[in-house]
Amino acid sequence: MKGTNLGEFEELVLLTIAALGTEAYSVAICDELERYTGRSAKLGVVHAVLNRLEEKGLAKSHLGDASATRGGKRKRFYEVSHAGKVALTRAKELREAIWRNIPGFNLEGSI
């Protein structure tokens, strides 16, 4: 099925969710992504990806408690679903399998 493929950015977002643990909500994910990649992550992009991940069943979400800091609006917390964990592991294995088959790869001279 086309929808189950994990795009590069989707993979990053999913990993970030996993890394943040219980604090994974949209703004925090954006900040964390920015910290990792050094590029700015726009809320619009991340929000769309989160929505798509949830649609694909790779992530789950629930609303948290209300807090005064957000104008009384609740946060939506995300966590990686079972299917999401499988997809992440598969992606990692795929890469490693290919890495293993590259003979004598080194970064000499290229940095």
Add this chain to the structure above:
Amino acid sequence: MKKPDPQPPKWATSFLRWYCRPRLLEDLEGDLYEYFLRNVREKGPGRARFVYMLDVIKFLRPYTIRKIELLTFITHFMMIGSYFKTSRRNLVRNKLFSFINIVGLAVSMSVGLLVIAIVNDLRSYDDFHEKKDRIYRVITRHQDDGQPPMDLASSSVRVAQRLGGDVPGIEDFTIIRNGFSGDAKVGQNTFPLEGTYADQSFFKVLTFPLIAGNPATALKEPYSLVLTEKTALKLFGNTHVLGQTVRFDTLDYQVTGVAKDVPHLSHIRFDALISFATAYATFGKKDEGFDNWDNVWSNYIYVTLPKSGNTAGIQRAFNQVSKEENKALYRKKVTLSLQPLKDIALGGKLSNNTGPRMTPLMLWILGGLAFVIILSACFNYTNLSVARSLRRSREVGVRKIIGARGSHVLGQFMAESVMIAFLALLFSFGLYLFLRREFLALDPHIPEIFTLGLSVRSVLCFVALAAFTGLAAGFLPAVFFSKINALSVMKDASGIKIFKHIGLRRVLIVAQYALSLIFIATTLVGYSQYKGFLNFDLGFNTENILNIKLRGKDAAALKKELAEIPGVKQVSQSSMVTSLGSIYGFTMKYQPGAASPGNAPMAGDSALVWMNMVDENYLPIHQHQLLAGKNFTLRPEKGKESEIIVNQQVLKRLNIAGRDPQKALGQVVEVDGQKLAIVGVLKDFHYGTMENKIEPVMFRYSKSETWGYLNLQIASKDVESTMVKIESAWKRFDPVHPLKANFYDQQIEEAYSEFSMMVKTIGFLAFLAICIASLGLFGMVVFTTETKLKEISIRKVLGASEPGLIYLLCRGFITLLAIAALIALPATYLLFDKVILARFAYHQPIGVAELLGGTLAVMLLALVMIGSQTAKAARSNPARVLKSD
């Protein structure tokens, strides 16, 4: 006090709430708010708001947009019955307010209907042509070097010749030419007849069905004639006239076809068609310039494109052809382009245009005026509905408690206003029928242009107008009601803040009154200016002068006969009637010293001078004032004149004899190759209309002007019997053409008829605007005094005087009216000073009396209304009012 924390723009949040899916909304709103706070810290509140706005718009994506909720939607339909019932009850319960609303909307919409009918007519022009989407007219741009170009609807015969071979992509084309005119002789009878030349493909390109004759060949041979049914009936008394002959002058024309009468909404109109070959045969052959490329004045060419054709290729071919042909022209350029058939009645300005034409700008102005009037009636509705909200808030409260959402209440009130608008439409249609009759009678030219008939399209537009008016009128009240808080209404109905929107209502009243005052002041000032034009001292007499148009026959005999009628004092003759707008001029050359042969001629000067050819009686009849010299004394034959009379401006322009009238006598000027001596100098007078400054004018002598006018000075008593005698004298003189005689003063009135039409139209609109504004104000006054009745009673009990109470109640309204007047009067003054009267070289000063008069009348009307209502309230018995609670 601490400044409140910066908040994101409210509308952006509302917008987000409106479009976003409920499931995504809460956390998204929170996210955006978090970012907003962060931005406020980092970039400042202004920038943060901007980013917030952008973000809200950026989040408008397929996955965030909410789906239409079918249930809410269906509920509206289920509830329509209930809405209808409550609306009807409300209409009946508040008769005064219903009356004001319905009458106001009906009156204003009738104007809208009229404008719709006018626009519809113009848009339906030439709709009857089968190939209407593929027909184009070839139009011409004619440009002399160093002069602005002239755009013409007409083109040259040469174009038609080139179209045949050198322009690909054309299916058919036809050429027509105006200007056939003659006396048709059938048996013993003679009828004047004007016709249009048309070539043989005329019926192929344009759809004018023939009831007899072959459309392919009817206009092929020279001296062929196609009559319309009406003309055939006029000439022969029946329409079976194929093969009959009609004699014009010395030539016989054969009737080769009978066409159906031309539809009313056609820009091409004709009584008879004459084959184009006739034009060649009669004068085209002799006239060397007939098919010149730059002879672009009297032919009209129409082309049809094939079904899938486009104009780009044709335009390229046109450019090529123009380039080739322009090589032969000296210092000028003629270029061609195509104009779609449907743009002819509603397009830009072209010289030599045929048929009626209205610029889109004019339509916008008309539409704008109608819009303003309708808006005024909508203001009434809005004002009164919001003001009365107290009465209906309980109903809304109950609806909300039962489960209506804001959108349902909104829908209900919109539906109600639309219903009222439709009710008003019924009345307004009746008014429209009356208006239509008045409009068609406004000017004799209007029925020629418009039919204002009903069509499916116009009826649909009427309905759309009513729906739109209803929505516009009901929008604000509906929003207001939908926001009512159900709980607080049910607890204490008086707690609802009905005076919260008082600012809005004040603005609406001021706008209404300012508009009404502008209209009325415009009418009065316009009318006084119009009267000013009619009574303007033109510098000569126009009273009791009857101008008779001659039709090409030498009128010496008629003149003699007319002079013998006892009511006719004097008869003179002129080539034209001045001061009506038509002009005719020649170049005058003057060389100082040329009169006395001894002096060496100096360099001369020349100028364009307007001219009228008159006889020796003309100046006395019109009482032109001679500053020096005398009237024409010699009676020369045509072409042998030696005398000329000029006005002061000629002396000034050509600097003759130091501008001294006495010394100018005897100076010789050259006009049209003739040397003429100045025998008289006239005081300046108006040759053109008030739009032009007084310019140089000359009078030359002519014994007989066969296409000119006879000017009769009529004794002012018993004009009718004199007219009868003049008529019978004319019948003996020229039995073919009907007598065309008009009094000079009437002709001047006609020359300014455009102005009088404008005054009438604006006057009518002023009347409507005032009616509507007064109705609205009346409603507001009634409402305000009703709501304040208790307050008044208590004040009275505590000892307030009646005048004091009236003043208290009136004060607010009077301030509003004063503000309206302060806006309206300067606006009107500027409108006249800078726009309307700027066109006229001569006009009366703008009268303060006219400006203020209308305002005072309107104010007085308003005061009477306010006064009567407030006085009634002030006089009420406080005991009775207070007892009921």
